[in-house]
Structure formats: structure tokens, C-alpha cells
Amino acid sequence: MAKGKILVVDDEIYIVHILDFSLGMEGYEVLTALDGEQAIEKARSEHPDLIVLDIMMPKLDGYETCKILKAGDDTKSIPVILLSAKGRNVDQKIGFEVGADDYITKPFSPRKLVERINALLGQSSPQRLQA
Amino acid sequence: MKKKRATPRRANAAETRLRAELDQTRRERDAQIAKLSADRERIHALYLLEVEENRKRADKLHRILENTGRINSELDPGALLQRLAETVATTLGFRIVLIRVREPGTSRLRACAFSGIEGPARAALQRTDLALEEFLSFLREEFKISESYFISHTQDFNKRLPPGYKPDLGPRAAGEWHEDDVLLVPLFNRSGELVAYFSLDDPVDRRVPTRDAIELLEIFGNHAVVAIENARLYAQLEARTHELEDAGRRMQEIQVLKNNFLSSVSHELRTPVSAIRAYVDMLSGVCAGSIDPERLQRFIAVVDEESQRLARLIESLLDLNRHDAGLIRPSYQEVDLGALVDESLELLTPIAQTGQIALKVTGRAADTRVDADRDQLRQLVLHLGSNAVKFTPAGGTVTFHLEGDDRDVTLQVEDTGIGIPEDELEKIFERFYQVDASLERRFGGTGLGLSICKSIVEWHGGSVLAESRPGSGSRFTVRLPRRHESGEGAGVAEESSASPTERRAEPEAHQAGR
Numbered sequence: 001m002a003k004g005k006i007l008v009v010d011d012e013i014y015i016v017h018i019l020d021f022s023l024g025m026e027g028y029e030v031l032t033a034l035d036g037e038q039a040i041e042k043a044r045s046e047h048p049d050l051i052v053l054d055i056m057m058p059k060l061d062g063y064e065t066c067k068i069l070k071a072g073d074d075t076k077s078i079p080v081i082l083l084s085a086k087g088r089n090v091d092q093k094i095g096f097e098v099g100a101d102d103y104i105t106k107p108f109s110p111r112k113l114v115e116r117i118n119a120l121l122g123q124s125s126p127q128r129l130q131a
Numbered sequence: 132m133k134k135k136r137a138t139p140r141r142a143n144a145a146e147t148r149l150r151a152e153l154d155q156t157r158r159e160r161d162a163q164i165a166k167l168s169a170d171r172e173r174i175h176a177l178y179l180l181e182v183e184e185n186r187k188r189a190d191k192l193h194r195i196l197e198n199t200g201r202i203n204s205e206l207d208p209g210a211l212l213q214r215l216a217e218t219v220a221t222t223l224g225f226r227i228v229l230i231r232v233r234e235p236g237t238s239r240l241r242a243c244a245f246s247g248i249e250g251p252a253r254a255a256l257q258r259t260d261l262a263l264e265e266f267l268s269f270l271r272e273e274f275k276i277s278e279s280y281f282i283s284h285t286q287d288f289n290k291r292l293p294p295g296y297k298p299d300l301g302p303r304a305a306g307e308w309h310e311d312d313v314l315l316v317p318l319f320n321r322s323g324e325l326v327a328y329f330s331l332d333d334p335v336d337r338r339v340p341t342r343d344a345i346e347l348l349e350i351f352g353n354h355a356v357v358a359i360e361n362a363r364l365y366a367q368l369e370a371r372t373h374e375l376e377d378a379g380r381r382m383q384e385i386q387v388l389k390n391n392f393l394s395s396v397s398h399e400l401r402t403p404v405s406a407i408r409a410y411v412d413m414l415s416g417v418c419a420g421s422i423d424p425e426r427l428q429r430f431i432a433v434v435d436e437e438s439q440r441l442a443r444l445i446e447s448l449l450d451l452n453r454h455d456a457g458l459i460r461p462s463y464q465e466v467d468l469g470a471l472v473d474e475s476l477e478l479l480t481p482i483a484q485t486g487q488i489a490l491k492v493t494g495r496a497a498d499t500r501v502d503a504d505r506d507q508l509r510q511l512v513l514h515l516g517s518n519a520v521k522f523t524p525a526g527g528t529v530t531f532h533l534e535g536d537d538r539d540v541t542l543q544v545e546d547t548g549i550g551i552p553e554d555e556l557e558k559i560f561e562r563f564y565q566v567d568a569s570l571e572r573r574f575g576g577t578g579l580g581l582s583i584c585k586s587i588v589e590w591h592g593g594s595v596l597a598e599s600r601p602g603s604g605s606r607f608t609v610r611l612p613r614r615h616e617s618g619e620g621a622g623v624a625e626e627s628s629a630s631p632t633e634r635r636a637e638p639e640a641h642q643a644g645r
Contacts, residue, residue, distance in 0.1 A: 014406040014433050022413055025421070056398060085401040106401055107408035111416050 003027045004049035004121055009039040009065070010083070011057045019052060022110040023117070036060025040068055043075045050121060052113070053100075055084035055091070063098045070099030079120050083108065191347055194222045199354040208362040212244035212327075215355050219329060220246035223348055225314075227332035231261060233325055235363065238263035240328070247333065263325065269315060277345045284311030308337050316348050318356045326356050399444055403437040410434045447579040454586040461504030461590060463615045468499040468508065468540050472531045475512045479520055479529075487525040490516075494533035501540040502615035507587045514580045515544040515607050522605070523548035535613070539593075542609045550601035559597055560585040584609075591615065 006028045008019045013034070020030045031046055033039040035057050043051060051069065055062035062082055069075040079101040084091065086105075095103045101120060104113060198218045205211040216228045228246040233239070240263060242256040274280040316329040329352065334340060340348075410430045413422070422430070452458075469492075476490055483490050501508075519529040527547040534541040551559060560581050588595040593611035 012402060012406060014437065015409065017433070018406070018409045018413060018430075021426070085398050085405060106405035108405065109412040110409050111412060 005029045005031060005046065006117065007031045007033060007039065007042055007046065007048040007051045009033045009036070009051065009057070009062070010054035011035060012054070015054070015083075018110055019113070022114055026114050026118070028117075036062065036065035036068075039065050040072075040075075043069055043078060044072070047074070048078060050117060051078055051080045052083050052117075053080055055082055055086055055095070063094060066095070066098040066100055081113070081116065081120070083113070188343065188347070191222065192350070195347065195351045195354075198222060199351070199358070202354065202358045203361065205358065206362050206365045208359070208366055209243070211358055211362045215358070216244035216246040219331065219348070219351065223331075223344070223351065224335040225331040225333060226335060229256065229330040230327055231266075231330070232327040232359070233263065240266055243327075266317075266328065267325070270317060274315075276342055278349050279317070279345050280315040281339065281345075282313050282315065283339075284309040306339050308334050308339055312339065314340060314345070314348075316345075316352050318352050318359075320356055320360060326359055329355075396448065400441065403441040403444070406437040407434050407441070410437075444579075447583060451579060451583055451586065454583070454590065461507055463502045464505060465500050466503045466505045466508055468501055468503075468512070468542055468611070469495055469497070469533050471505075471509050471512045472516075472533065472542070474509065475516050476531075478513060479516050482517065483520050483529065486520065486523070488520055488523050489528040490520075491528060491530040492533070493530060497533045497535040497540075499533050499535045499540045499542075501591075501611050501613050503591055503611060504587075507590070511584050511587045511609065512542065514584050515542075515609070518580060519544050519546035519548065519605070519607075522546060527604075538613060539610050540613055541611075543606055544609075545604060545606040547604040550603060551597065551599040551605050552601050553599070556597050556599060560595070 003026070006023055008016055008023070008030055009032075010016050010019070011034055016032045016034070020032060023030050031042055031048055033042050037059050039051065039053065040060075042048070053062045053065060057065075060068075062084065066080050066082065069078065069080060076099075080099065081102040081104060082095045082100045083104050084095075084106060092103045102116060104116065195218075202211065202214055202218065205214055212230050212232065216230050219225060219228045226247045228244075229242060229248060230244040231240040232243045234241055239260040241260050245253055245256070248256065269282065270280050274282050310333075312332070314329075314331040316331065317325055318327045318329070320326050329348070331348075410433050414427070414430055414434075472492060472495075476492065479490060516529065516531070523529055523546045529547075530543075530545045532541075532543040532545065534543075585595055588609055588611065591611050592615065593609060595610075596608045597605065598608070599605035
């Protein structure tokens, strides 16, 4: 039985692969998307427990995607971790303004990301069960 | 008795004589009085006349000074000259006024302002400049009145007249203006250079101007010179200010470009680093032991690939920087562009086959020998080729078309790919510009290829053009001059500029300075 469903969104295929692997090792079910539009589609159809979202992506960037997710009734309660090479304070600030629950700067350690995800889901799981 | 009678008679005669003399004297006195009073009246009348003349002159002067006040505050050179022409016309009484102005630093006199000249005559004047020497040749000593030159129609000098033309003098009163008369008022500045001149015709009073009138004109002229020079200085100042503002804006734009470039660079550099770090983190982690050997190999391969990509990116960046700084000096030799296309095809064929893309060459028979740097040209052809292959979907075709004439050798690389939106065409040669960045990255590109291509082409004194119809493909046309003239333009490059010839000349200038 999977610990939860996680949607990984990044246009860098290698990043998607390594997250798929490390989260899979941890016992999560992993869904993947290569851009914002795909991400929104999958979030609506698959109802993941958490979304890891890259910012600089084609078509729809991470900020916009996050905004749309947080505005949708069926997706607004899904925690979003922004994962980005944009490391300035202002980028993080925008990230939280669009509703992100956490912000992790690239380069990142997949193991630390897994810890953060465990922590976030540990906190939000009871709420999500109610919802 | 006789004596007695004689005495009164004598007395009578004396009396009569005295009376006559008296009358005479009286008459003479009256005549003198009359003459004196007539003289006095005449003098008085003359006096009044002079007073009136002076008053008129003062009036005119006053009006001139009034106008000069307004003129001096006019700072736009064009408007100023027009106002000068109108003031001469209305205040000084000439129906036809032309002002020609010497373009600063030249010896051409340009017709700049007119009064009473319209239509084709005006257009003709505007079209033709007058050479300074020609104008100065008009200023003969025999025409000179005060500081101006009255060229009478009686002079056969007048060039406007056809040969053999005899002006019709007619029954004219002395001093009456003739339609072929002209008055020239040259305006010199304080260093004695001709700034402009008034050419005046058709005076309202139909009289040849008096010296007084001419002097008035000259007073006005002196003010006009100052006003013209002021306006010019002001215009220069404005231009300089604009230049400075433009330079400031350009600096800001460059700053923005630089910032964008830097943020793109750092993003592009971070991306493979992120992948490498993430994989290394997994490889060195506690879970490493549980990774199966096959997956382990894959992870190591990713690290290897990404570090290579990083190295390529850094290489490209350094390349570009060396291009920009003029540190890469092309070594020119005769290169056959067609042969380079063949070489590139060999390298591209495996990728094209994987993607089910056909490669074609047309115009292979053309003479495509060109003076160029072999390595750089190969890089150019290979990049344009792989770029075309990358963005062409399966079943598409990439065509290399060669052409050569006396001056240029041309290579066109055309694909049937996704194309480039029109508004993005100009930007594709910018660094890190990609219509779809991830697509490029997914194909292992650096986002710098096209800007390196552009540098290479420009460095060879050629040009590169991108055309596209989104959805039906793109075409890149590279035109290279057949011969590379190494000496040409080396001395011209004083300022760095984006213009190809100057850019090409820059390295030579650098070398000359060493």
C-alpha cells in the first residue's frame, strides 16, 4: 500500500527520473508531468496528495500553475512544494504569494526533499482525510 | 528873386531824390524781408521733413528692435529663419525675401526661409544649394553700399538672365526699382565667416533702397546672425543632451540585457548542476546499497551526461566571450563550403535517421569556395544542420541549398519543422533565446548555438537571415563574401559596433595597437 500519491512536475527529464526513483523508494506512488498544463490536468484527474513543482517551465510556469491549482476547488487543498533554481528571496516570496506550501532551491538533495515531503504529509494528512 | 526861386526848386529835387532812394531802400528791405521769411519757411519745412524722416527711421528701428527681441527668443532654427524672412518682408518692406544659410562646416548655402516665394519657384530653390565661392563672387566692390551689395539690372553680371537679354528700362524715374535688381545682405559672424545672406527683391515703395534703408537692414542682419548662432548652439546643446540621454538609455538596455543574460546563464548552468547533485546525492545516500546495478549504471550515466552538458555550456560561453572580446582570430584559407556540408551530413545522418528525417543537398555543383576559417565554418554548418534536424518532426526534410556568384557564397538550410513565430524571428539569435527552452534543452542544446553562428558569420563579413512560417518550417540563409579582404576596414573601426564590417575590423585594430 502506497504512502501517498505525489505529482512531480519538471521539464528536466532527469530531475523527474530521480524524484520518481527516490520517492518510489520511500514508498510513494509517483505521477509525473513535464509542464504546467499537464500538471493541472493530472492534479484534477488523479488527486495527488502533494505536488512538487518546478518554476521555470514552458507553456505555463510554476507560479501560474500553482495559482491555478490554489484557485481550483478540487485542487486547492493539495500541498505544493516549489522546486526551483530561482534562489532569490523575492522568488521565494512570489512562491508563497501564489500559495506554495514550501520552497526548495535547486541544486537540492532528493533525500532532504523526501524528508520535507514526509513532514508536510504527516501534518496535512489528517486534514486531507477530513476533506 | 531868382535865387529865392531857385533854392526851393533845388530843394524840391533833392527831396524827390531822397524820397526815391527811400522808396528804393524800403522796397529792397521789403524784398529782403520777404525773402528771409520765405527762406525761413523753407528751412522750417525742410526741418519738419527731416524730423518726419527721423521719426520714420526711429519707428522702423523701433519695430526692428521689437522684432529682434522676439527673434532672439526663438530657439528652433527653422522657425527662427522663417520669422526672420517674414520680419524683413513686413518691417523693412520687401515683398520677396530669400534667406540662404550656410550649413555649418560646409561651403553650401541652402535656401532655408522664404517670403513671397511659393510653389515651384520655392521648391526649385530648396532643391539647389549655392556654392559659397559662387555667392562670394557676387560681392563685387562696385556693387557695395555700406556692407551690402545692390546688383542693378544694368549689370550684365546677373546670371539669372539669358545671354543677349536686354532689360527693358522703359520710362522709369530715377531711382525706381527694376524687376531685375537685387539686394544682397551678407551676414557674417564675429570670426568673419559667412553665416547666411538675405536676398531681397520687390520693395514695397518701388525705390532703389537708400543707404539709410540698407543700414537699417544691416542692423537687423547683425541681430539675425546672433539669433541664428544662438539657435544653432541651442540645437547642438539639445542634440548633445539627446545623445547623452540615448547613451544613458542604451546603457540601461545593455544593463538589462546583461542582467537577463546573467540570469539565463546562471539558470542554464544550474540546471545540469542540479541534476548532477541530485544523482550524486542519491548515489552516496544510505539507499545507495539498495540501488540495483542496472539503475546504478543509469544514474552514473546521467551524471556523466549532465557534466558533459555543463562542460559544453561553459565552453560555448567562453567561445562567445572570446568572440565578443575579439580574442579568437580566424585563420583564413580557401574552404569549400559544399565539402563542409558533405562532412556535416555524415555526422547528422545517424540523428536524422533516428528521427526519420530526410537530408537533402541541392546546388552542389555551385562554386562554393570561400575565404574562411575552416573550423568556425564547420561549426556553423553543423549547428544550423543539427538545429534544423532537432526541430523537424518525423517524416520531415532538411535541405541544404548551395549557391555561389562572383561576390558571395550562399548556404540555405531549410526544414519542414515547427517553425518560428514571426515576432520571435529577430530574437532567435539572442543568447539563450529559445521559442521553447525546454525543447532545446531536451535536445541537449545550450541556447547559445545561433548566437555563436551569428558571431561567426558576421566575423566573416557575411550575413545570416532567418525566415519562417510557423507550422511549415524555417529557412536560415547564410551569405559569406567569397574573398576576405584582410586589410580593408582595419583602420575604420574606431568605435565598437554591431555592424559586421566593423566587428570584423576590430581584431585587426587590436593587433595594430599591440
